[in-house]
Amino acid sequence: MKLYNTLTKQLEPFTPQDPARTTVYTCGPTVYDYPHIGNWFTFIRYDILVRTLMANQQTVAWVMNITDVGHLVSDADDGEDKLEKGAKREGKTAWDIAKFYGDYFVNAIDRLNFVKPTHLPRATDHIQEQIELIRLLESKGFTYQIDDGIYFDTSKFPTYGDFAQLDLDELQAGARVEHNPQKHQPTDFALWKFSPSDAQRDMEWDSPWGKGFPGWHLECSAMSMKYLGETLDIHSGGIDHIPVHHTNEIAQSEAATGKPFAHYWMHTNHILINDEKIAKSTGNGITLEDIEGKGFSMEDLRLHVLESHYRSQSRFSWDSLAAAHNRLLDYKAMAALRWQPIAALHDHATFEFSDVAGELLAILSEDLHTEAALHYLSSISKQTLAVLVSQEEVPAFEKMLQDIDALLGTKLAEVDDINEEQKALIAQRETARAHQDWDAADEVRKKLETYKIGLRDTPDGVIWFPL
Ligand SMILES: [Zn+2]
Missing domain, CATH: 1.10.730 (Isoleucyl-tRNA Synthetase; Domain 1)
Structure with a gap:
């Protein structure tokens, strides 16, 4: 089997670390609303990846996470938590939103006939694992604290940005538009965000650093390591995850373990509707x-x-x-x-x-x-x-x-056989045709169409097909 690897930017033969078990991680949905068509394009493609691996005689452990906390509107570390935003929109709590859209997603992949993922872990069920990962990074000197949280110091990870070929100098030059001037580098990202002092969040947990919630990128590293080990065979997601989310996953995971986070990285391209990139804000979020x-x-x-x-x-x-x-x-x-x-x-x-x-x-x-x-x-x-x-x-x-x-x-x-009544109708039509009673034959054909059955005449007799 061959796969295009974003890491090396080439088509490569695929070899799992353990021939008996291939590990695949897919960045799943943020459950604050119904997934739109672009999300489904991505997820269906990874269902095909898993099916192809399985048909190649591989046992596949497939984990797709459900993000139900910490994903901020900006994808970086600014703006509102998407779950809190969904809660305001619907007049519910963030917990209600997480449960409703999380369950919706689990049910929807069944409707779409997905291979059942081995695990569909939710971020809120793995707070302890995320705190432990931050502690490990802290003990290795990769973190610092500022007013609103604990951050990963990207200057301590020399290959930061290599994956996405980020131009860090350019990012530095753009830093004047940076929202948080306390960050040491514009690329530094939150591992733990503190709850605001003047408001109560629906979702918050105690931690060694204070009450708050984990950063979005952290959950993928913590949960993939828990279920699939420190080095994945294949990590997959949408192409828009490359510059921030996957770059940050690589930095914090490899800083923590000293091992490669994934051997193969796969990315699905954007989906266009009316030649526009899909975004809910432009109203083209089809469900x-x-x-x-x-x-x-x-x-x-x-x-x-x-x-x-x-x-x-x-x-x-x-x-x-x-x-x-x-x-x-x-x-x-x-x-x-x-x-x-x-x-x-x-x-x-x-x-x-x-x-x-x-x-x-x-x-x-x-x-x-x-x-x-x-x-x-x-x-x-x-x-x-x-x-x-x-x-x-x-x-x-x-x-x-x-x-x-x-x-x-x-x-x-x-595709099932037709029933006895429908078979009798086909026989009835044959009789009508034998008697050259075209009107009667046509009437039977119309009746069969109401059962969503079409007919065609062949030298071997009439053949039905589903409509
Ligand atoms: Zn992820």
């Missing part, structure tokens, strides 16, 4: 509920995501979602052939059903080229719909559907 409200399924969304490569700048549009819906219908029409095999084939396809999953896996194993995988699958579906499936091929065909589902998270093997 799963908006998608279902327009009659699309979670599988339609998944296919739309897979139609582009994770490192390309993808575009979401309702037209593209409709195209993905049609592509999925083609695949489902193919899957429905398992219930209607013909006695013997007249023509043969250029492939064997038993080879399809291996071919798909080979495509995905070269840096997750999902768009090429779908291109290939569409050619398989087109040919299969043309030549049909013979009785003898059904077991290999069913196995192929299951293998495709395992790789792509489609639910093709779940």
Whole structure:
């Protein structure tokens, strides 16, 4: 398997540290509102990463965190805590917001048919681990205290910024716009923020330094080390995490352990809607509920995501979602052939059903080229719909559907047979056609359409497909 590594900026063969267990960490959602479509693009792509690793015979430990405290509006250390902001918006406590949107996320990844992550840890459940990590950094001389918190001293970590190729001189020059003049360097970041003296926060904890809450970056280091060890095989997230969040995760983790934090770093590119970067502030934060409200399924969304490569700048549009819906219908029409095999084939396809999953896996194993995988699958579906499936091929065909589902998270093997009433309607239409009663035949066809079943006539008889 090969993956593009942000660390080395090249495509590299992937080798886990322990052949028996690959560790993957994905920076998860901040649960102060519904995730928008851009978040889902990122998360679905990492579901495909995990599926590809698993299909390559690897046992995968996958951790995706749930940020429910400490993520400030600016992504750095200024502004309001996003959870507190959500609480004000909805007239609830930050705890209510964290519970509601955290649970929503756990439920949503199930709706989207994700591989179940090994752990979905919440930051508020790991305060002690975060405090201990700060103590370790403090004992090694990487921290200092100012009025509003404990900070990581980036000047003590000589390779700070290498990962993102940050121009630290330029950052220094820009420091006059820095909000917090007490910071020693503009790149220094908060490990622990103190509660304000004049207001009570919903979420705050005692610490050796005073009441407060952990900085956002810290949770990923503390929780990934707890569940996956000091050095990860793969760390993943969105591209916008590179300059601040991931740069800071690397600094504090490697300062604490003296070991590499992750061997492979993967980043998904931005998603554009109407050629604009997604941001809730511009009102283009489309949710799963908006998608279902327009009659699309979670599988339609998944296919739309897979139609582009994770490192390309993808575009979401309702037209593209409709195209993905049609592509999925083609695949489902193919899957429905398992219930209607013909006695013997007249023509043969250029492939064997038993080879399809291996071919798909080979495509995905070269840096997750999902768009090429779908291109290939569409050619398989087109040919299969043309030549049909013979009785003898059904077991290999069913196995192929299951293998495709395992790789792509489609639910093709779940396309069920039609019921007896619907079969009787098809027979009724055949009789009407035999009597050249075209009106009656058409009426039956319309009735079947209300059951979301379409028909096509072939030399081997009528074939139904889901609509
Ligand atoms: Zn993170």
